[in-house]
Structure formats: structure tokens, C-alpha cells
Amino acid sequence: MIAILSESPVDAPGIESLLDEAFGPRRRMKTAERLREGRKPADGLALVAVSSAGLIGTVRLWEVDAGGVPALLLGPVAVRCDWQGQGIGGRLVRTALxxxxxxxxxxxxxxxxxxYYGRFGFGxxxxxxxxxxxxxxxQRFLGLELEPGALSGANGLVRGTGAPQTAVPGAALVDMDRVAVPGYRF
Structure with a gap:
């Protein structure tokens, strides 16, 4: 059984390892990273896929200003290489959207x-x-209007607007949602 759940602080090391595996050491040099760095993902929009094998996939969305229009930046999306080709990435994207x-x-x-993203309506x-x-x-810069016309007035530079990333002293590291997933390893 594969479950799509909200990301928890306990997932952070596994997510970082998965993203390193999927995108390599140069992943932090990408342009999209400039919009994410130092910021938290949008509330409720950082998800993980888990199975009895543990964390197997991740997706995050980030708040941005898209040329004067509030929007989200999707990514990165990653699935553990031994779980690819099973539709997990698609499930993560559809659930996040x-x-x-x-x-x-x-x-x-x-x-x-x-x-890949065209099948979800991005263009x-x-x-x-x-x-x-x-x-x-x-050709790789794509968008999706969840409400028709939402980006019609968007013009100019995209910039990150989400809340700053901060460590919360004493934050709980156990997400009780995980208790319902048989075999999930903490």
C-alpha cells in the first residue's frame, strides 16, 4: 500500500537524500531553487509518498509572485528510482494540485x-x-491555471514570497498520520 501524506519534520533527511539521488549534486544551482531557498513550502502543500519501504516520493509547492499575480511553484517532484514507473509521481502531482x-x-x-507535465494541463x-x-x-517553463484566466495579467519577474524557513526548537518529530501506515519506518 502506498499512501500520500503531508510532509513531517521527520521526513526531512529522507527527502534530502531522495532529492540528491534524483537530481544530483548540482540540484541547488538550478534557477527554481532561487525561488525556494530560505523559504518554507506552502502550508499543506508539501507531500510524501510512503510505503512499507518508507519514504518513496516527494513533492512540494511554494508561494511565489508571478509577475504581480499570486501563484505556486511546483517542485521538485521525485520518486525513489526503484519505485519509478508505477504512477507515484503522477499521484503526488495530482494530489498536490x-x-x-x-x-x-x-x-x-x-x-x-x-x-510529462502536459498531461496535468501545464503549458x-x-x-x-x-x-x-x-x-x-x-520550453521547460510551464504554467497551469486552476481558475481560468488566473495568470492573464501576469507579466514580469517571478519571485519567491513564501514564509521564511525557520527551525522550531522543540518541535515534535513524529507525525501521528504515520501510525496508520503499516510498516512505515520512523
Whole structure:
């Protein structure tokens, strides 16, 4: 059984290891990282996939200003290599987008593979007036309007706007949601 759950502080080391495995040592040099660094993911929009093998996937969304329009930045999405090809990444993305829509967010942007993200409705047209704070292949800069027309007035530079990342002394490291997942390793 695979469960999609909200990320917990106990997941942090596993997520970092998974992202290093998936994207390599240069992952922190990417343009999208400039929008994420020093910030927390959007509330309720950092998810993990877990199985009896433990943490097997992750996705996060981040608050951004997309040329004057509030939006979310999706990514990174990663699935452990021995679990790829089973639809886990797709489940993570669909769940994250549904949660974003339910929370009232209206638009999501990302830097990623157009054929992969196109199946979720992402495309180039809605981000045509936007620019990222660093080099990126324009064919990989994509957007999705969760509400039609949400990005119609977006023009200019995308910048990170989410809450700053801070350590919370004495924060609980056990997420009780995990108790319901048979075989989950803490």
C-alpha cells in the first residue's frame, strides 16, 4: 500500500537524500531553487509518498509572485528510482494540485518536462509574459491555471514570497498520520 501524506519534520533527511539521488549534486544551482531557498513550502502543500519501504516520493509547492499575480511553484517532484514507473509521481502531482485548488490557489508554475507535465494541463501559453530569476530553457517553463484566466495579467519577474524557513526548537518529530501506515519506518 502506498499512501500520500503531508510532509513531517521527520521526513526531512529522507527527502534530502531522495532529492540528491534524483537530481544530483548540482540540484541547488538550478534557477527554481532561487525561488525556494530560505523559504518554507506552502502550508499543506508539501507531500510524501510512503510505503512499507518508507519514504518513496516527494513533492512540494511554494508561494511565489508571478509577475504581480499570486501563484505556486511546483517542485521538485521525485520518486525513489526503484519505485519509478508505477504512477507515484503522477499521484503526488495530482494530489498536490487538488489540495492547492481546495486551498483557494488559482495558478501553478514550474520548470519541467513539457510532455510529462502536459498531461496535468501545464503549458507554455499562460506563462508567456513571465520571466524567471536566472537561466532556464523557455520550453521547460510551464504554467497551469486552476481558475481560468488566473495568470492573464501576469507579466514580469517571478519571485519567491513564501514564509521564511525557520527551525522550531522543540518541535515534535513524529507525525501521528504515520501510525496508520503499516510498516512505515520512523
Amino acid at each position: 487538488k489540495r492547492a485548488e481546495m486551498a483557494g490557489h488559482k495558478a501553478v508554475i514550474l520548470v519541467g518536462d513539457a510532455p 507554455r501559453d499562460v506563462v508567456a509574459g513571465l520571466a524567471l530569476p536566472g537561466p532556464v530553457d523557455p
